Amino acid sequence: MNEQPQNKPAEEGVSRRNFMTKFWSVVIGGIVSLTPVVVGLTFFLDPILRKRKVAGGESAGSPGEGFLKVSSEAALPADGTPVFQQIRKNVIDAWNTYIDQPVGSVYLRKTEEGGVSAFNSECPHLGCTVSYVDSSKQYKCPCHDSKFELDGERTNEIPPRPMDELDVKVDESGDIWVKFQSYKIGVSEQIPKN
Numbered sequence: 001m002n003e004q005p006q007n008k009p010a011e012e013g014v015s016r017r018n019f020m021t022k023f024w025s026v027v028i029g030g031i032v033s034l035t036p037v038v039v040g041l042t043f044f045l046d047p048i049l050r051k052r053k054v055a056g057g058e059s060a061g062s063p064g065e066g067f068l069k070v071s072s073e074a075a076l077p078a079d080g081t082p083v084f085q086q087i088r089k090n091v092i093d094a095w096n097t098y099i100d101q102p103v104g105s106v107y108l109r110k111t112e113e114g115g116v117s118a119f120n121s122e123c124p125h126l127g128c129t130v131s132y133v134d135s136s137k138q139y140k141c142p143c144h145d146s147k148f149e150l151d152g153e154r155t156n157e158i159p160p161r162p163m164d165e166l167d168v169k170v171d172e173s174g175d176i177w178v179k180f181q182s183y184k185i186g187v188s189e190q191i192p193k194n
């Protein structure tokens with residue numbers, strides 16, 4: 001009858017040891033089974049992480065983030081006639097890099113003030129590519145007849161806003177750099193597409 005109270009601490013010690021053994025088994029087992037998952041996730045997400053690392057760094061020698069070298073000052077006529085220039089760049093999605101892809105186009109021209117201007121050639125009406133008409137010294141869209149002056153201003157009410165002017169820089173060696181950007185079409189405000 002008196003033996004039960006004497007065995008109780010020994011039983012408690014055994015059950016505590018069992019609990020700790022099970023606890024550490026679960027913890028260590030969890031770490032071991034999660035390791036391949038973490039390694040796999042790191043491998044899977046690596047392209048996305050890498051994309052963030054290279055963002056803004058694809059144009060070596062760029063005078064600013066996002067600027068692409070597109071032409072040279074020597075290639076522009078001195079009389080201010082616009083020159084159509086396709087824009088190409090490396091396009092990176094999460095898992096692939098597509099080298100030198102066309103992403104849009106611009107009109108470059110020497111301005112009366114001695115600088116260089118750049119306009120996105122995409123019509124702000126519905127997105128067709130505008131043409132330059134030398135006889136009228138205007139830009140004209142072949143789709144619905146939007147027209148623009150050389151400074152991008154509208155000459156009729158078809159387009160909802162002027163042509164989209166882009167940031168442009170000319171470096172000391174005469175290379176022209178454009179910060180290419182597309183904007184939403186069909187709206188009066190300039191809203192970046194991405």
Ligand code: FES
Pocket residue numbers: 123124125126127128141142143144145146158159
């Ligand atoms: S898309 Fe240019 S006028 Fe409509």
